[in-house]
Amino acid sequence: MIFSKYLFFILSFIAIYAALKVLISKKPMHSVLYLTLTFFAIGGHYILLNAQFLAVVHIIVYAGAIMVLFIYTVMLLNLNIQGEFPKSRLAKFASAIAGGILLFTLIAVFRSYDLKVLADPSLNQIGLVKNLGKILFQDYYLPFELSSILFLAAMVGAVMLGKKDIY
Amino acid sequence: MKAIIALSILAVLNMFFGVRKMKKVLLPLIFIGLIITMILNISDWGKSVHYFNEMFIADNFSIAFSSVLILIGILIFMFANIYYKGVERPLEDIYALILFAIIGGIVMASFGNLILFFVGLETLSISFYVLAGSKKFDIASNEAAMKYFLTGSFATGFLLFGIALVYGVSGSFNLEAINTYILGCNGNVPMIFIAGMLLIFIGMSFKIAAVPFHFWSPDVYTGSPTLITAFMTTAGKVASIAAFYRLITIAFISLHSELTTTLTVIAVLTIIVGNLSAVYQDNLKRMFAYSGVAQSGYLLMALIVLGPKSAGILLFFVLSYVIATITAFAVLMLIREERGTFFIPAFRGLAKNNPVEAFAMAIAMMSLAGIPPLAGFMAKYNLFVLTAEGGYTWLVVVAVIGSMISIYFYFKPILASYFSEGEPQHKIESSVNFKINILVLSILMILLGFLPQVIINLL
Amino acid sequence: MGFNIYDFTGMTHNMHVSFMEHMSPLMTTIVEWTIIGVCYLLFIALFGLFLVYAERKVCAMFQQRMGPMRVGYWGLLQTIADFIKLLMKELITPKGVDKFLYNLAPFIIMIATFMAMAVLPFAKGLQTLDFDIGVFYVTAVSSIGVIGILIAGWSSNNKYSLIGAMRSGAQILSYELSVSLSLVTMIILAGSMQLSVIVEGQRDAWFIFKGHVPALIAFVIFLIAGTAETNRGPFDLAEAESELTAGFHTEYSGIKFAFFFLAEYINMFIVAAMAVTVFLGGWMPLHFGSLESFNHVMDFIPPLVWFFLKVGGVIFLIMWFKWTFPRLRVDQILTLEWKYLLPINLVNILLMSLVVLTKFHL
Numbered sequence: 001m002i003f004s005k006y007l008f009f010i011l012s013f014i015a016i017y018a019a020l021k022v023l024i025s026k027k028p029m030h031s032v033l034y035l036t037l038t039f040f041a042i043g044g045h046y047i048l049l050n051a052q053f054l055a056v057v058h059i060i061v062y063a064g065a066i067m068v069l070f071i072y073t074v075m076l077l078n079l080n081i082q083g084e085f086p087k088s089r090l091a092k093f094a095s096a097i098a099g100g101i102l103l104f105t106l107i108a109v110f111r112s113y114d115l116k117v118l119a120d121p122s123l124n125q126i127g128l129v130k131n132l133g134k135i136l137f138q139d140y141y142l143p144f145e146l147s148s149i150l151f152l153a154a155m156v157g158a159v160m161l162g163k164k165d166i167y
Numbered sequence: 168m169k170a171i172i173a174l175s176i177l178a179v180l181n182m183f184f185g186v187r188k189m190k191k192v193l194l195p196l197i198f199i200g201l202i203i204t205m206i207l208n209i210s211d212w213g214k215s216v217h218y219f220n221e222m223f224i225a226d227n228f229s230i231a232f233s234s235v236l237i238l239i240g241i242l243i244f245m246f247a248n249i250y251y252k253g254v255e256r257p258l259e260d261i262y263a264l265i266l267f268a269i270i271g272g273i274v275m276a277s278f279g280n281l282i283l284f285f286v287g288l289e290t291l292s293i294s295f296y297v298l299a300g301s302k303k304f305d306i307a308s309n310e311a312a313m314k315y316f317l318t319g320s321f322a323t324g325f326l327l328f329g330i331a332l333v334y335g336v337s338g339s340f341n342l343e344a345i346n347t348y349i350l351g352c353n354g355n356v357p358m359i360f361i362a363g364m365l366l367i368f369i370g371m372s373f374k375i376a377a378v379p380f381h382f383w384s385p386d387v388y389t390g391s392p393t394l395i396t397a398f399m400t401t402a403g404k405v406a407s408i409a410a411f412y413r414l415i416t417i418a419f420i421s422l423h424s425e426l427t428t429t430l431t432v433i434a435v436l437t438i439i440v441g442n443l444s445a446v447y448q449d450n451l452k453r454m455f456a457y458s459g460v461a462q463s464g465y466l467l468m469a470l471i472v473l474g475p476k477s478a479g480i481l482l483f484f485v486l487s488y489v490i491a492t493i494t495a496f497a498v499l500m501l502i503r504e505e506r507g508t509f510f511i512p513a514f515r516g517l518a519k520n521n522p523v524e525a526f527a528m529a530i531a532m533m534s535l536a537g538i539p540p541l542a543g544f545m546a547k548y549n550l551f552v553l554t555a556e557g558g559y560t561w562l563v564v565v566a567v568i569g570s571m572i573s574i575y576f577y578f579k580p581i582l583a584s585y586f587s588e589g590e591p592q593h594k595i596e597s598s599v600n601f602k603i604n605i606l607v608l609s610i611l612m613i614l615l616g617f618l619p620q621v622i623i624n625l626l
Numbered sequence: 627m628g629f630n631i632y633d634f635t636g637m638t639h640n641m642h643v644s645f646m647e648h649m650s651p652l653m654t655t656i657v658e659w660t661i662i663g664v665c666y667l668l669f670i671a672l673f674g675l676f677l678v679y680a681e682r683k684v685c686a687m688f689q690q691r692m693g694p695m696r697v698g699y700w701g702l703l704q705t706i707a708d709f710i711k712l713l714m715k716e717l718i719t720p721k722g723v724d725k726f727l728y729n730l731a732p733f734i735i736m737i738a739t740f741m742a743m744a745v746l747p748f749a750k751g752l753q754t755l756d757f758d759i760g761v762f763y764v765t766a767v768s769s770i771g772v773i774g775i776l777i778a779g780w781s782s783n784n785k786y787s788l789i790g791a792m793r794s795g796a797q798i799l800s801y802e803l804s805v806s807l808s809l810v811t812m813i814i815l816a817g818s819m820q821l822s823v824i825v826e827g828q829r830d831a832w833f834i835f836k837g838h839v840p841a842l843i844a845f846v847i848f849l850i851a852g853t854a855e856t857n858r859g860p861f862d863l864a865e866a867e868s869e870l871t872a873g874f875h876t877e878y879s880g881i882k883f884a885f886f887f888l889a890e891y892i893n894m895f896i897v898a899a900m901a902v903t904v905f906l907g908g909w910m911p912l913h914f915g916s917l918e919s920f921n922h923v924m925d926f927i928p929p930l931v932w933f934f935l936k937v938g939g940v941i942f943l944i945m946w947f948k949w950t951f952p953r954l955r956v957d958q959i960l961t962l963e964w965k966y967l968l969p970i971n972l973v974n975i976l977l978m979s980l981v982v983l984t985k986f987h988l
Contacts, residue, residue: 029727029780036773052759056766060806064769068799071776075788106362113336113359128758129819142219143282146274149175150290153267156182157297160260166304167254167261167392 004048011048015041028074036067051127168218168225170208170233171270173200178266185259193257197244197266205237208273221279221341227626229277231482232409235489236272236402240265242493243398245604249597250394250500261301265398268294272406276413281330281340284410288326288374291406292319295399299391311390318383319373326370332363342418349421356422364419368429371414374407375463378436385444388456393503396452397496400459401489408466412481415470423473430471431562437464438569445576451499452509454576455492458535461569462488468550468566472557479623480549486622487534487542487615494608495531497601498524505595513592517584520594525584527605534612536577537570542615549619632928635751662754666743670892677891679705681945688949715880720783723877727781732878732885734774739892741767746899747821749909749929760821761813764900765806768855771893772798775864778886779874790873793956794857794864800963801861804851807971811844811978812837812904815987825908831915832907836987840978845905847967847974849943852897854959856890859948861959898940902933906940909933 018037025031039062046055125131136144177200184192208230215226243265251258267290274287296319300312334340336359337348349356373380388396415423441461448454469481499509501524506513518525534543547570551563615622645654679694679702686693694701719725745760747753757763772795779791815837816824827833834841854861865873875886902908909929913921954962981987 027724029724033727033773033777052757053762056759056762059766060762060769064766064772064802065799068769068772068776068795071773071780072792072795075776075780075792109358109362113357139220140222140282142222143280143286146171146270146283146286146290149267149270150286150293152178153264153271153290153294153297156260156263156267157293160264161297161300161303163303165256167251167256167258167301 008045008048011041011044029071032067032070032074035070036063039063039067046127049127050125053129053132054127168216168223169211170204170237170273173204173207174266174270174273177201177204178263181266182259182263185257188257190257193259193262194244194248197262198241201237201241201244205234208233208237217279221343222283223277224279225277228413228478229409231626232276232405232485233273235405235482235486236269236276239398239401239405239489239493240269243394246497246500247394249497249601250392252504261298264294264298268298268398268402272402275406276409278410278413279342281334281342285327285330288410289323291403292323295403298395299387299399301395302392307390308392311387314383315387322370322373322380325366329363329366329370332359332366336360336363342413345418346421349419364422365429367414371407371411372433375404375411375466376460377433377463377467378440378460379433381437381441381460384460385453385456388459389450389453393452393496393500396455397493400455401492404459404463404466405485405489408481408485412470412478416473427471430467431559434464434467434471435562435565437461437467438566442569442572446572448576449511450509451511451580455495458573458576461573464569465547465550465566468554468562471562472554472559474553474557476623477553479626480546480553482626483619483622484546484550487546487612490608490612491531491534491543494527494605494612495535497605498528501595501597501601506592511579511583514580514583515587516592521597523602523606524595524597527609528584529581530609530612532577532581536574540613540616542612545616545619549623633750638751666740670743670888673895674888674891675705675709677895677941680941684942684945685949688946709884712884713881717880717882720877722783724781724783727777731774731778731781732882734777735771735889736885738767738771738774739889739896741770742896745821746896747825747903747908748933752930753822756820756822759819761809761819761824761904764896765802765809768893768896769802771889775874778878782874782877784877786870786876787874790864790870790876794874797857797861797864797959798855800960801851801854804847804963804967804971805855807968807975808844808848808851809904811840811971811975814975814978814982815841821903825903825910828907828910830913832905832910834905837978838981838986840974840981841905843970843974844978845901847971848901848905851967852901853944853947856893856897858890858894858944860951860953862948863953863956863959894941894944895937898937898944901940902936906936
């Protein structure tokens, strides 16, 4: 559909623009909000791929929970007054060159490969809850369960760091 | 698989008893649990079971490395009550995090799918990030945790991007399927795949602290609590190198000949930079961090020449490194407790008053340096022979030079404790248990030096 | 264009077909979207005004007063007069605020509210979007509102606003868990997240009856958490007048204030509508298993009436909470959520799974 093609470009533009703005913005609060915008744009991409569940979970988790915590942190830290960490000009120069080389390589690499559609998402309906659930609980059952250990570790760690004991 | 389940139950039980403030139960419970886990783990030996749709592969390699990880757990918990002497709290959360990290390590040693690999890596890393900052009112510890977290998550980003690229091209997360894809390309692998693979390598190099990506390791290892440093240097390195080996030997084996250049450059740089930087360190903990970097270089050598025995040699190297490092750190912990410093002068006159500790430290350092009859020597010898047979004589020469440099800094504490002038410092009180523990470890190092084939022929 | 009060599917279909006959597909889409948008706008404005009036009357009832009586018969025009007053007021932008964010915040909140409205099924065939994941969608877009509140509080450059926004953020974030989990409980029973399927599944009995005790517990938790998520009393400490003047919208005036005000009431409507759709049968009439004649009589009442009757009942309940319970403290609110509602909810999900597994609900 021609319509979704335009939508793809619009969403991509928003995503990249907002991601750049995250870096460029002087105020941390604006950066955080642009990051939220990026997440929304990516959520839109998921919907274009017919992965509605993923899109909604993406918005709940990132835009709803994580970004709110980010905003909290930025509010509490009050980063508005003093700007950035001092960086030497050499470090800036070196990192710009290193990042530029990485960008250049990746662009070249992507250009050299003719990307083809592995599977049409609107036909195989993989993004719908039912199919996603089946795959998650059959093929990827072990990583799914093991991620609970990952989260438990993170939670225990957070509680531990929050306590006031020396160890 | 059984080991993971047993360890998870153990961790939860441990936290349960911790919440009930039953401090006395915790360590015995953990020991029993770890020993049961070890038995369960070894009970799968030789069966090569594939669990859950090729997700988890319990072949001999993974069982051996899982056993080393569980052994690390046992050794660390052996010295836990010395490090945490006088702490009122049951410390169940720190113990649980150590157990979670071991689970992550076991997953990293036995994955058959990149998704599971990533979950294992994250479990290990997140536990490490928190453990590094577990001494909450120490600024160095906070700094270590923050640095480790920031740089580590950045490296994880590279790794994940690499996995995404590899998946995007090959259409599968399964290691065997990726290899099949490479074979199907008939030597014309798309650049995008190579880029993804290199990004994965960058992530892995960061995790084992290989040279261009080693900058985090000195600060993190120096700042973390000593017991945790001992755990991180050993468990992190073992799990990461096992994962690296699996990736290279299963998924990217068909591209191995093209990878060797990259790996060789990294290995050479790692050995030289690690050893040379360690020479200038007076703080023993920092010195261990750099020597750990150098050891990663040796470990990478095992990935360059893949022979039938390279897995066995890798296992032996890792085992000798683990035992020596933990012994050294145990003595270091004791000395830090009494003398309040990690610097070389703290060792002055140690041999006169504490012969057992001085002996164990000397054995451990000599093993790490690679002095003949000990385990470390046999490990390095076998590794160098393997590499030389593969035609990389110049790499062996570099490695030998590196080892010779390392003798200088590994001998500093030995010289200080045996041959130092001046007034010997007061005696350090240590329990009989501790003495027996480090003596057994020292004897193990000597024994392994005489019987390397037992371990090497396992795999 | 046959108009059927019991089933709107035919009507909307006929409209679509006749539009397609006269216009290009693109034009049709645009016209349909415009019609839908206008309908929602009108509905939100009118229903919001009605809810404000209802709240004042309910409040008066609980406090043994008459409430607004002067403007119009029984004060019916009072809220309209208020609304006109708000429209006429000057829009003040205080000094030192982040202008862009300050002006953006009310719109974000309104957008979140609008988006949530899109999936609500008012009657058979009267639903704009029938997502595969309708229930989840509502929780997702309602979480966008938090960002609006936080921006409003932060950009106002006022300590009351900031504290109010922080409180409300913490509260909404926490209670969203309970809302989602109690909805998940019902999703297990319904076997689908599609709202039309959920409503259709309650043809013979509403889920609150079908699901036995777990459904009842989930309903109670949903009501509590839903009330908290809309920042209404007794959970209205984000805008506690006695300590924070007006919380996150202290600095807003005129129509921007009206947006916040309206959004609060429409959010209450959305919570009530979700409760009705998921627990109380949506637009389905009240049916009892074997009472044939009773069921038949109930079928005569149109679905739209059923829907709004139930929603009105739930809204009345929520207003009742506000005017009878004293306001909670911050720590009490968080304790209630994390130490009581969440564990109960998790156990409840287990119970519901057991009920569904043993086919006890049929």
